[in-house]
Amino acid sequence: EVQLVESGGGLVQPGRSLKLSCAASGFTFSNYYMAWVRQAPTKGLEWVASITNSGGSTYYRDSVKGRFTISRDNAKSTLYLQMDSLRSEDTATYYCTREAPRYWGQGVMVTVSS
Amino acid sequence: DIVMTQSPSSLAVSAGDKVTMSCKSSQSLFSSEYQGNYLSWFQQKPGQSPKLLISLASTRETGVPDRFIGSGSGTDFTLTINSVQAEDLAVYYCEQYYSYPTFGAGTKLELK
Numbered sequence: 519e520v521q522l523v524e525s526g527g528g529l530v531q532p533g534r535s536l537k538l539s540c541a542a543s544g545f546t547f548s549n550y551y552m553a554w555v556r557q558a559p560t561k562g563l564e565w566v567a568s569i570t571n572s573g574g575s576t577y578y579r580d581s582v583k584g585r586f587t588i589s590r591d592n593a594k595s596t597l598y599l600q601m602d603s604l605r606s607e608d609t610a611t612y613y614c615t616r617e618a619p620r621y622w623g624q625g626v627m628v629t630v631s632s
Numbered sequence: 633d634i635v636m637t638q639s640p641s642s643l644a645v646s647a648g649d650k651v652t653m654s655c656k657s658s659q660s661l662f663s664s665e666y667q668g669n670y671l672s673w674f675q676q677k678p679g680q681s682p683k684l685l686i687s688l689a690s691t692r693e694t695g696v697p698d699r700f701i702g703s704g705s706g707t708d709f710t711l712t713i714n715s716v717q718a719e720d721l722a723v724y725y726c727e728q729y730y731s732y733p734t735f736g737a738g739t740k741l742e743l744k
Contacts, residue, residue, distance in 0.1 A: 565733040618729050619672050619687035
């Protein structure tokens with residue numbers, strides 16, 4: 519069974535940084551593209567970033583390019599999202615997902631507020 | 633970006649009803665290379681993460697009841713729930729993964 523467990527969320531001030539982690543199990547992590555998807559309170563789903571199975575290529579939505587960095591450690595079966603220069607509009611639940619098709623973790627809340 | 637348009641935005645149903653919801657994409661999701669449509673359906677209940685119901689437009693996930701049926705090709709897709717149950721009350725999202733992923737705004741299934 520695919521299991522994805524996120525951690526690292528919390529309350530952070532605008533302009534500060536936060537790093538999310540996602541521990542994966544139940545499948546061969548290094549075989550799959552992974553991604554982060556977010557959902558602002560009472561809103562819909564929004565893809566944030568993806569990474570290839572080797573980690574050699576990464577992709578971002580325009581609004582987070584240059585501020586967020588997705589990475590992975592295949593030896594630890596762990597996905598990361600480094601979030602810098604956070605803005606209030608980044609407030610959301612962040613889901614770790616395995617791609618194509620998409621399986622979801624339980625999500626972690628990130629609140630950007632002073 | 634591929635725009636995904638779901639309709640209706642909400643649907644009031646009674647137990648036992650047959651429900652149909654639509655998802656339209658701004659460009660074709662059919663891959664001739666892999667002979668499939670890169671379209672998924674998810675169910676999200678309050679306070680929970682989304683759950684994959686259907687991938688490749690019509691392939692039901694293991695364990696998903698057979699009352700959930702995905703259909704369509706190209707740009708027009710449909711999720712049908714035969715004989716809706718109380719446990720099916722949720723928001724349903726479609727997603728295209730033909731290119732950078734995008735989601736529809738969702739269809740909320742409510743009790744009449």
